[in-house]
Amino acid sequence: MEKYITGLSEQADIQIKSSDHGQTDIETVSQQHISVSFKDESQQQLIVEDLQSTNGTFVNGQRIKTRSILPSDQIKLGHKSIDTNWLFGQVKQKAKKHQIHFEEEFEAMKPDFDAFLKAREKVKSKSKRKTLYIRLGISFIPLLGLLYLFATGQTSSGLMYVFIVLSSVLTILTLMFQGGGTEQAEALDKLQAAYERKLACPKCGRSLATKSYAYWKERGTCTGSRCDAKFT
Ligand SMILES: [Zn+2]
Secondary structure, eight states: OOOEEEESOTTSSEEOOHHHHOSTTGGGSOTTOEEEEESSTTOOOEEEEEOSOSSOEEETTEEESEEEEOTTSOEEETTEEEOHHHHHHHHHHHHHHHOOBOHHHHHHTHHHHHHHHHHHHHHHHHHHHHHHHHHHHHHHHHHHHHHHHHHTTOTTSTHHHHHHHHHHHHHHHHHHOOTTHHHHHHHHHHHHHHHHTTSBOTTTOOBOTTSOHHHHHHHOBOOOTTOOOBOO
16 A cells, blocks of 8 residues: 655655644654555555654554554654544545545445436426326317217307317427426436435546436546546
């Protein structure tokens, strides 16, 4: 795993600044005090190596040369206590910058992609059905009128023509009618917002909810201009 130089130096990968840890004993930290790296991919333990610092490195009060530490361990650079969780967080951030392969993270998103697609189809088919019912309803009114005229033997009535013309006009009008356009768009936007956080590139956070799982699987990489994450 990648090693990160940690110390007071501005050139250090992880810089110890007094603003993060307070002024006390900051002068006992060397410019390049330790190197830190994750022990393995699980990121549960850090390997800390003292870089021949002036005042030494201490884990749980013991001076060390190289040691693996847990977030629960106490670490001191010289006399300076360093927040172990902070250190883990810093290494995590750095490690992410070097990470390119996100196949596992991407695969883990599949259930959310499926749920998103399903929910989207539901919204679309619901509004399609609604449009169909409205069309049928409107077209039926003049047809019922015609049926009434037939049933009562008024086939020569002038009303026949009115209903026939009305029927044609309404049919044409309803074909032009696309019901619930705004409603559907809003429902789809809401869905998108709800899934955007779940369906995001694990490296840069860019939303992947704009396309399907199949699309990203085929493309294999993030579309972020500065992101080199690989999904497959
Ligand atoms: Zn990305």
